[in-house]
Amino acid sequence: MALAHSGAEPPVTTPRDPAREAARRELSKRMYHENDPSLLERALNAFWDWVDRALGAASAATPGGGFGLAVVVLAVVAVLAALWWRLGTPLRRPTSAAALFDERPRSAAEHRAAAEAHAAQGHWNQAVQERMRAIVRSxxxxxxxxxxxxxxxxxxxxxxxxxxxxxxxRLHASAREFDDVTYGGRTASEQSYHRIAELDRDLERTSPVLANSALGTAGTARRGGAG
Structure with missing residues (x-):
């Protein structure tokens, strides 16, 4: 870079590298970058440029160009909507690996009281769960x-x-009701709760069949048949 001076003085010559460095320092000043886009704006611009290139490539590869691509996208959306309407929201299936009780042990009376409290408020899911726990704990x-x-x-x-x-x-039906409500995403009804509560009361009044009694009955039957 050469600077002209008046008079007979020779021009001042600045070497190329120092001149380039001086220009870089000058242009790096904040006053020259006040209107530059922010980092977020640059990232968004890069993203939309990528989207534009991707859509351009897809439309070029699709028969009919951009119109054909729009038709394909709408067809895919329609198929997904039809599947969602036909199948509904996927429900979590009951699993036999989930435990019946939580970590805090409670008595059968406590589970029954909790079940009745939930039932009084119309919380049938929780009422069914607590009543089934009451049965097993009992x-x-x-x-x-x-x-x-x-x-x-x-x-x-x-x-x-x-x-x-x-x-x-009835025990198996109540267990299925518990699993459907707890792990299957189903909603219990008032009738479901009353069926389990009635089973709970009936079990309390039922005497168990002991193994020895069953063997004795079977042996008596065999001896009677032999005689």
Whole structure:
């Protein structure tokens, strides 16, 4: 860079590299960048440029260009909407691996009281859950079931059915109701709760079938048939 001076003085010549550095320092001053886009604006601009290139490439590869691409997108949206309307929101399926009780042990009376409190407020899901827990805890207190952490409702129904065979079907139905409400995303009804509460009361009045008694009855029947 050469600067002209008046008079007979020779021009001042600045080497190229220092001149470039001086220009860089000058242009880096804040006054020259007050209207520059922010980092977020630059990121958004880069994103929309990418979207524009992607759509351009897709429309070029689609018969009919941009119009054909729009038709394909609308068709995909229509198919997804039809599937959603036909199948509904996916429900979580009941699982037999989930435990019946939480970590804090409570008595059967406490579970019944909680169930009645929920029922009084119309909270049928919670009422069904607590009443089923009351049934299983009551059977444990009567030593018809062993106290076993992690037991599921299905397992409890199967084990209790061996000691109370006349209520096997209702025990399994109540266990399914518990699983549907707790793990399947279903909603319990007032009738569901009353059926489980009635089962709870009937079980309290039912004497268990002991293994020894069953064996003795079977032996008597065999001897009678032989005689």
């Amino acid at each position: 059977l444990e207190e009567r030593v018809l079931l062993d106290v076993r952490p992690g037991r599921t409702a299905d397992e409890a129904a199967a084990e209790a059915g061996r000691a109370l065979p006349s209520h096997t079907d």
